[in-house]
Every structure is written in C-alpha cells, then in structure tokens.
Amino acid sequence: MSDGALTVLDGSHLRAIDCSLPSPASDVALTGARVLEIADSRVSSCHFGLSLPQNLKSSALRRINILDDAVFxxxxxxxxxxxxxxxxxxxxxxxQLKDDPLVVSILDGKTLRLFFDDEDDFAMLAEDLFTDLDAEDKGKICKSEIRNALLRMGIEMGVPPISDFPLLNDILKKHGADGKEELGQGQFAQLLQQILQELSEVLAEKNFVFIQNIKIINGSKLRKLLADEVQLGKVVEKIFKEKHSGNVSSGVAELTRSFLEKNGIELGLPPSEANEAVVLLYDAVFADVQNNKSATELERDEFASIVKEILGKFAEQLEANPVFHDLDQ
Known part of the structure; x- marks a missing residue:
C-alpha cells in the first residue's frame, strides 16, 4: 500500500474468514462479550488492524436480531x-460493508521517503514550513514548533495525527522536539529530516490506517427500493403528483430528473451537485429514456414503469461505477 491511496472495504475479504473458536475456547461456554471480541479481532485482522466504527458493528448485530447488546x-x-x-x-x-463500504487510507512511510529521494523537494518543504512558522520573521523559531510543522504537513504528506499515533510522540521526545531553544532554518531542516526519517521507518513497520470521510454510493440502497414494491410505489406516487405542480408539458424524463435531483439522496443517489461524474451519470441514464411523452399523457401504470426503468438504470450504473462522495466538501 502507498500513502494517500484509497482502499475500499466492501466486506469481500470477510467471506472466507475462519469462524472457528480458538482453542481452548472450543470446548467451554463463552459469554456473548467474548464471542464478539473474537469476531471483532478476526475482522480487524482482515482490515489492516482497523477497528470498525461502532455504528457499523451495531447495525450488523441488528441484522442478526441481537437488539439488546448489553443482554447478549x-x-x-x-x-x-x-x-x-x-x-x-x-x-x-x-x-453491511457491501451495502455501505468504508474508504480507508494507509500511511506506510512511502510518501515521506519520496521527500528524502529529492533533496530539492525536501529543502523547499523545510523552507516553506520554517517561513510559515516564523511569524515574526526573526529567522529563528522555537524547537517545539516542530509539532506544528508536522501538523501542517498532515495526512496529505504522510504524517499521521500525533493524537492518534502515539509512536510519533515518542519520536518527538527522543529528538528533544519539545525543547525551548531556538533553531535557525538549517537546524530546523536537519531536525525535521531526522524526525521524518524515523517516522517513515516506524510507519513501514506499523502502518497507520484511518477511515476517510467518503461515502461510496454503489446502488445498493436503490436496489433495495426497487425490490420493495410498497416503497417504490410511494416514490412513484410522489413523482406522479409533481406533474400537477410543474409544467404540464414536461416530459416524464424531465419531471423524473427534476424530482431525483432534489430528492435523490433519500433514495440512494449521489447529490446531483457532488461532482462532474454525477452530472455525467444523470446525463447517461436519461439519454437512454425512450419514452418522453408529456406526463399528462401517461396513465399511472405506464408512468410507474418508466420511473422504475430509470431507477433501475441508475442502480446498474452505480453498481458498475460507484460514485465517491467526499462528505467534507
């Protein structure tokens, strides 16, 4: 794995996982807490040591009808x-992961090592950081500002948050980075290089894995809607009613697109304004709609059939090409 690369956890690695009990637990009674601990450990080992979010684990428990976690x-x-x-x-x-995958990034030190491979790049990085931190333009900064330098570099440059990666704090203490002495630019660059060099080695041995705030829309929610005739009927009814409040000459495709662009998130579609890929997705789906009669010309059953066809095309497209939606943007 390389720093910054996105890895999707969609549950596929868990399908062949060993579900047997560890010895000697295989012949004794176990508490529910111990059973979940064993299972969570197996799952974590398949996901780079990552502990899955509690809400995901709670959803999984509900799927198997364990509704009272404490009692179980x-x-x-x-x-x-x-x-x-x-x-x-x-x-x-x-x-659960198949329906709602997680996106993770893995810091393994490779991005940091790239800086050491190019002296000019590292010199420029150190100079930029020093200039930013030397707010008073004295030509010197406190040694403890190294922490702020690492914070400014951040995950994008391969540096994990100190609060989430205690080993980085150990490295800083080892190099006396909490000292109050002042450093010139050259001294700062030398200390920064030593710390980043050691950090890259530590990350190579113990990767830092974190969950990105990215939502993958893969059509799973839409497919569930299409399989539920009652819920699908309610959606069709809402769109059907739109013809009375909109332009009476609007075609069924135009009417449906307008509704989905405003309400699609609730149905499992990506936000229409998310990115260019979503605009292209909408264009591709509606370009294939053959029947674009005025909504007033259609009976409800024919209208429903066209809407179902449109939603089905969205589900197919999203399954083949999921949309990554950055929730921080």
Whole structure:
C-alpha cells in the first residue's frame, strides 16, 4: 500500500474468514462479550488492524436480531452457539460493508521517503514550513514548533495525527522536539529530516490506517427500493403528483430528473451537485429514456414503469461505477 491511496472495504475479504473458536475456547461456554471480541479481532485482522466504527458493528448485530447488546454480552453460549454467532456476525458485517463500504487510507512511510529521494523537494518543504512558522520573521523559531510543522504537513504528506499515533510522540521526545531553544532554518531542516526519517521507518513497520470521510454510493440502497414494491410505489406516487405542480408539458424524463435531483439522496443517489461524474451519470441514464411523452399523457401504470426503468438504470450504473462522495466538501 502507498500513502494517500484509497482502499475500499466492501466486506469481500470477510467471506472466507475462519469462524472457528480458538482453542481452548472450543470446548467451554463463552459469554456473548467474548464471542464478539473474537469476531471483532478476526475482522480487524482482515482490515489492516482497523477497528470498525461502532455504528457499523451495531447495525450488523441488528441484522442478526441481537437488539439488546448489553443482554447478549452477559449471556452464556455453548461452543456451537458461539461458533454460529461468530459466523453470522461476521457475515452481517460483510453484508453491511457491501451495502455501505468504508474508504480507508494507509500511511506506510512511502510518501515521506519520496521527500528524502529529492533533496530539492525536501529543502523547499523545510523552507516553506520554517517561513510559515516564523511569524515574526526573526529567522529563528522555537524547537517545539516542530509539532506544528508536522501538523501542517498532515495526512496529505504522510504524517499521521500525533493524537492518534502515539509512536510519533515518542519520536518527538527522543529528538528533544519539545525543547525551548531556538533553531535557525538549517537546524530546523536537519531536525525535521531526522524526525521524518524515523517516522517513515516506524510507519513501514506499523502502518497507520484511518477511515476517510467518503461515502461510496454503489446502488445498493436503490436496489433495495426497487425490490420493495410498497416503497417504490410511494416514490412513484410522489413523482406522479409533481406533474400537477410543474409544467404540464414536461416530459416524464424531465419531471423524473427534476424530482431525483432534489430528492435523490433519500433514495440512494449521489447529490446531483457532488461532482462532474454525477452530472455525467444523470446525463447517461436519461439519454437512454425512450419514452418522453408529456406526463399528462401517461396513465399511472405506464408512468410507474418508466420511473422504475430509470431507477433501475441508475442502480446498474452505480453498481458498475460507484460514485465517491467526499462528505467534507
């Protein structure tokens, strides 16, 4: 893995996971808490040591009808029950990730090593950081400003947050980066290089994995809607009613597109304004709509059939080419 690269966790790696109980637990009763601990450990080992968000694990428990977490954790399970629960729980996590994948980045030191491969790049980086930190333009900064330099570099340059990666704090202490002595630009660059060099080596041995605030829209929610005739009927009814409040000459495609651009997020579509890829997605789907009669010319059943066809095309397109939506933007 290389720094900055996005990795999608969609549950596929969990399908073949070992769900057997570890010895000697295979022949004794276990608490529900211990069973979940074993399962979570197996899942984490498949995901670079990452602990999955609690809301995801809670959703997985609900999928297997464990609605009261506290009661289950205190319950006793025989070995067969424990093994079955581990299997069901891990499968539920895989299903949850298939519907709503996580996007992670892995810092392994490679980005930092790129700076050392090019002396000019590193010199420019050190100069820019020093200039930014030398607010009073004295030509010197306090040694402890190294922490702020790393903060400014951030994840984008391969530096994990100090609060989330304690080993970085150890490196800073080792190099006396909390001292109050003042450093010139050359001394600052030398200290920064030593710290980043050691950090890159530590990250190579112990990767830092973090979840990006990115939503993958892959059509899973739409497919569930299309499989639910009752909910689908309610959506069609809402769009059908739009013809009475809009332009009576509007075609069914135009009417449906207008509705989806305003309400698509609730149905599992990406925000229409998210990025150019979404605009192209809408254009591609509606370019294929053959019937664009005026909405007033259509009976409800024919109207519903066209809307279902449009939603089906969105689901197909998103399954083939999921949209990555950065929630921070």
């Amino acid at each position: 954790r205190s319950s006793q399970l025989d070995p067969e029950q424990a093994s079955d629960t581990i299997n069901l729980y891990i499968t539920a996590i895989a299903d």
